[in-house]
Amino acid sequence: APRVFSGIQPTGIPHLGNYLGALQSWVKLQDEFSSVLYSIVDLHSITVPQDPRSLRESILDMTACLLACGIDPEKSVLFQQSQVPEHAELGWVLGCLTSMPRIRHLPQWKIKSQTQKSEGSVGLFTYPVLQTADILLYKSTHVPVGDDQLQHLELTQDTARIFNHRYGQFFPIPKTLTTTSKKIHSLRDPSAKMSKSDPQKLATVRLTDSPDEISLKFRKAVTDFTSEVTYDPEGRPGVSNLVAIHSAVTGLTPEDVVEQSRGLETAQYKLVVAEAVIEKLTPIRGEIQRLRADEGFLRVVLNQGAVRAREVAAPVYDAVCRLVGFR
């Protein structure tokens, strides 16, 4: 049966890249599929050091943000990964089917193990195996993610095939779903993706930014010396990133957005995009503040989500145990 699964790390307030690359489509998929699960992947977040108190806060922040974006606990199972122990258990089994060279070149390890002070933990290295377990634990068929996760999804597909080959047909091969705005770039460096951990404050627009902050960030966005608005991601990455954002928040195609903006200088265009983003984010920001004030409610949502997730996960993991020979 078709089933959607995706995850997001609780490492701060989600940004425009998370929202336009993933969360916006998560919301839509709730109405297109009858079984949908979204996980706040706290096990993944500790692959790099996290302060326990901030992690606790970030899990609740993320819950409020996802609900504010339109994730409806009646339509989808919203849960915290660590509350479903089968993720780690299946991760072990799948890790035993994954070769070291297969995961050595995946981006999370390559990038983060270089930027960490230490050499990088075993957990960071095996991160993609845990991600594979997240997806296969629910026999998921569709996984909506941004562009940066494609290699992890290929690993998931390979691992499902390896498992099926060794133990008999069991896991469906999950399909990757990306949106047209699958990669949103930093506002300060159009060659980098927008990221939660960017040290440059003006690079990243968060869902809780005030209208003034959003305007400032777009006004300071790095473009080039041509003043016309065109869409050419290769040749003009800066202004094309603005067009991509504008298109994703309005639902228009990049071509329509460019057509509408004919005659504007990039400096003026930045204000137009800022306004469109503010219009989109203002109601979400209000909802985040309202929901975040009610921690009791957020915990109830997560606890109920975990119960429902386990109802799906436990029989799958039990079957894996039988296939592998544990029972």
Ligand code: TYM
């Ligand atoms: P995470 O927490 O980094 O990001 C969550 C989602 O946001 C997308 N995304 C972007 N999309 C477009 N432009 C950007 N600049 C941008 N930055 C982030 C990501 O592609 C992702 O869809 N490993 C995952 C979490 C994960 C997961 C899973 C996802 C764990 N288990 C199972 C799917 C299925 C991650 O670190 O996402």
